[in-house]
Amino acid sequence: MAIKKQTAITQGKGNLLKVISFSYFAVFLGHSLWRSTFYNYSIEVIQLDQTEISWLFSIASIPGIFAFLLGYIAHKVPLHLLTGITLLLLGTGLLVLGIASDNKGLLLGTFMLSMGFAWYLPLAHNVCIRERSHRSVNRALGRLKSLGPFAAALTAILIYFFNHNHQIEPLFIISGISLLFVGLVVGKSLRNSHYRRKRTALHFSPGLWSFYLLNFISGSRSALFKAFIMTQFVSAFQMSIVSMSLLLLAGNITGIFGYRLLGALADKFNPINILTILYIIIAAVFGGFSYALMQAPSQGIMLAMILFLIDSLLFGSAVITDAYLKQADRSAYIVSDLATGMTFFHLAGFLLPIVGNLIWDKFGINGVLTLGACISISGAISSRFMLALARQPTIHPRKIS
The missing domain is CATH 1.20.1250.20 (MFS general substrate transporter like domains)
Known part of the structure; x- marks a missing residue:
């Protein structure tokens, strides 16, 4: 009986890490798309000047600076729900960027994307650290984080082959809708796992x-x-x-x-x-x-x-x-x-x-x-x-x- 219980726990941990890895890859695909096309999009489509771009980057760093508040929020909000919310923020931010027609829309989309990204990463890394043993945590975290540059490399290839007409907006919209779907799936998957009982x-x-x-x-x-x-x-x-x-x-x-x-x-x-x-x-x-x-x-x-x-x-x-x-x-x-x-x-x-x-x-x-x-x-x-x-x-x- 004890062996069966231990096997179930091990399988549950493995499935949980697969869910997090899936969302991690999707997040970096969306973020890499923004990072790779931001300069062209803001200058050619929204027509911002260098000063406005500099201010936009400064504002985009604000959510990351206040990431420490995540500990307080995670104490009040279940971790599975908070993870889903950060993914929905990312998806919504990409959608806003896809339909933006002025600097206000660009600012709102960038801010939402930055907040979702900066606040999602600690939640994802937390799962990997807590679910692995002392002897394997470095290797597991290295594999998870390697999905970031892999997604960035894939994004560069996708942009090269599928953006010949220089229409960036559809890529933002497709990526945003995909991340909204991922957020719903991941939130539900984490809710049905032992992760929902974790406290911080x-x-x-x-x-x-x-x-x-x-x-x-x-x-x-x-x-x-x-x-x-x-x-x-x-x-x-x-x-x-x-x-x-x-x-x-x-x-x-x-x-x-x-x-x-x-x-x-x-x-x-x-x-x-x-x-x-x-x-x-x-x-x-x-x-x-x-x-x-x-x-x-x-x-x-x-x-x-x-x-x-x-x-x-x-x-x-x-x-x-x-x-x-x-x-x-x-x-x-x-x-x-x-x-x-x-x-x-x-x-x-x-x-x-x-x-x-x-x-x-x-x-x-x-x-x-x-x-x-x-x-x-x-x-x-x-x-x-x-x-x-x-x-x-x-x-x-x-x-x-």
């Missing part, structure tokens, strides 16, 4: 300071790459649009293997050592970009592309930091921990472009790259303090009510 709570634990800091560092690294390094491929190396698209596609494909590789390595070896080595390599990548920019464009571009692919391979540091919550905190607090980490990630995404611009004005691109290398070294140092988290399986948090 809002809290902030000083003992998790290294986890929060590493999320901020990860957001800083991502922001510096997007805002400064990627632009150098065009301005310094004169890379064409087609070549740039192919490079981003290669980066996404590399990321698929990168997430899985980091998860497998973290399960097999000490995850703290893997994280430390990762950030040391990323510091070297920033230094390598500085060297590549010193070369003639025809010589430096190959090195720059290799460094970009290395960064794409090692981008999934969150696989290790998120999975470590399995040992560092109580399962009831994982959603809140992940959501607070998301807040620090997006806060860095908001601040680092501002700081980077100030450094750029005074020291140029080499100053920004030096900043990136220093941030990466601080990540390697901060990761060593995560050892203390593993020795505190019953952290008593400071609750916020």
Whole structure:
């Protein structure tokens, strides 16, 4: 009898992870569609100028900054219902973008899409962390997160083959309707599983300071790459649009293997050592970009592309930091921990472009790259303090009510 019960529980966990993986892939398909077409859509269709686009990106980061409130909401709203709501937000946001005719519609759709995306991820990652054992959580989380770059690569291919007439709106509408359907299916599936009985709570634990800091560092690294390094491929190396698209596609494909590789390595070896080595390599990548920019464009571009692919391979540091919550905190607090980490990630995404611009004005691109290398070294140092988290399986948090 006990064996049958254990088998049923194992099968239930497997089915639950399949449902989350299905929704995860669908979410990244929709989000990648927006990310891949945003510039063309906002300029060519809505006809926004550069200032308006900058403001739009700032506003889009607001839901992520306030993601920490998810812990409080999840304490009041059942997790299966909250997961379904975030998917419905994503789908509705894409629909609004598909029918938008002015900047107000674009703003509303972008805000809804950003909120759904930023708030869905902690819920999805929470399921993966809670349903896997200590020995397999890194590998499982790596496989789940690898669906993100896989969806992004597939989106790039779909846009290339099915958007010859440059009509972006139908793609938004189809994707939005699909995500609305996914939201209903996933919400019902989670409601019928043991996941509906899970409880969570809002809290902030000083003992998790290294986890929060590493999320901020990860957001800083991502922001510096997007805002400064990627632009150098065009301005310094004169890379064409087609070549740039192919490079981003290669980066996404590399990321698929990168997430899985980091998860497998973290399960097999000490995850703290893997994280430390990762950030040391990323510091070297920033230094390598500085060297590549010193070369003639025809010589430096190959090195720059290799460094970009290395960064794409090692981008999934969150696989290790998120999975470590399995040992560092109580399962009831994982959603809140992940959501607070998301807040620090997006806060860095908001601040680092501002700081980077100030450094750029005074020291140029080499100053920004030096900043990136220093941030990466601080990540390697901060990761060593995560050892203390593993020795505190019953952290008593400071609750916020």
